[in-house]
Amino acid sequence: MDAPARTARRLTEPKLVVASHNKGKIFEIRMLVAPFGIETVSAGELGLPEPEETATTFEGNATLKSLASATASGLPALADDSGLVVPAIGGDPGIYSARWAGESKDFGLAMRKVEDALQAVGATTPDQRRAFFVAVLSLAWPDGHVEEFRGEVHGTLIWPPRGDMGFGYDPMFLPDGHDRTFGEMSGEEKHGLGAATGPLSHRARAFELFARECLEG
Numbered sequence: 521m522d523a524p525a526r527t528a529r530r531l532t533e534p535k536l537v538v539a540s541h542n543k544g545k546i547f548e549i550r551m552l553v554a555p556f557g558i559e560t561v562s563a564g565e566l567g568l569p570e571p572e573e574t575a576t577t578f579e580g581n582a583t584l585k586s587l588a589s590a591t592a593s594g595l596p597a598l599a600d601d602s603g604l605v606v607p608a609i610g611g612d613p614g615i616y617s618a619r620w621a622g623e624s625k626d627f628g629l630a631m632r633k634v635e636d637a638l639q640a641v642g643a644t645t646p647d648q649r650r651a652f653f654v655a656v657l658s659l660a661w662p663d664g665h666v667e668e669f670r671g672e673v674h675g676t677l678i679w680p681p682r683g684d685m686g687f688g689y690d691p692m693f694l695p696d697g698h699d700r701t702f703g704e705m706s707g708e709e710k711h712g713l714g715a716a717t718g719p720l721s722h723r724a725r726a727f728e729l730f731a732r733e734c735l736e737g
């Protein structure tokens with residue numbers, strides 16, 4: 521017999537900490553939460569420290585961040601851990617996607633490193649240049665309860681990068697079924713907000729699950 525489906529805890533508090541210090545992510549998470557009328561404050565605005573990401577999975581790092589903010593602030597906190605996974609190069613940069621950009625957060629350099637690694641293994645055809653973005657959203661409460669949601673979007677990596685919208689690795693990522701990179705799409709398009717085909721970005725897909733389980737109804 522199947523185990524009964526687990527019911528997620530609902531978010532009933534009117535204020536939520538966005539447990540991130542990354543401006544691009546804070547902006548995107550705020551955009552996704554806004555329609556639900558929830559007030560947000562970022563970890564940076566509250567002066568909360570940025571915990572070191574010592575876990576070895578997206579889930580582990582997301583929860584490390586959400587729990588740190590929830591316990592320090594006394595408010596529920598939502599964190600996102602995300603990255604680009606490229607199977608041809610052993611899953612890199614994966615959970616180290618931010619670190620590949622170095623201290624100066626230079627994503628031109630990070631994209632170049634991915635391209636160099638692909639060239640080093642002779643990955644030249646679209647089939648060999650498959651990649652996916654992962655986003656795990658973790659919602660933690662001050663009492664230690666946690667809910668996690670994972671979203672993925674699959675595509676191919678192109679070179680040279682195209683477009684100057686979005687952030688991070690967006691300009692080299694061509695999502696399946698589209699002829700423009702994430703770097704050439706507006707935020708609405710990248711997330712697929714209101715699109716008949718449903719959410720597009722990894723973050724919007726994780727967010728849809730989060731909203732369905734914790735916010736709606």
Ligand code: IMP
Binds near residue numbers: 542721
């Ligand atoms: P972290 O989740 O703070 O460890 O950082 C994840 C890193 O993955 C970001 O700094 C970006 O480099 C990359 N990344 C995550 N989501 C996206 C996205 O939507 N577009 C482009 N790059 C992303």
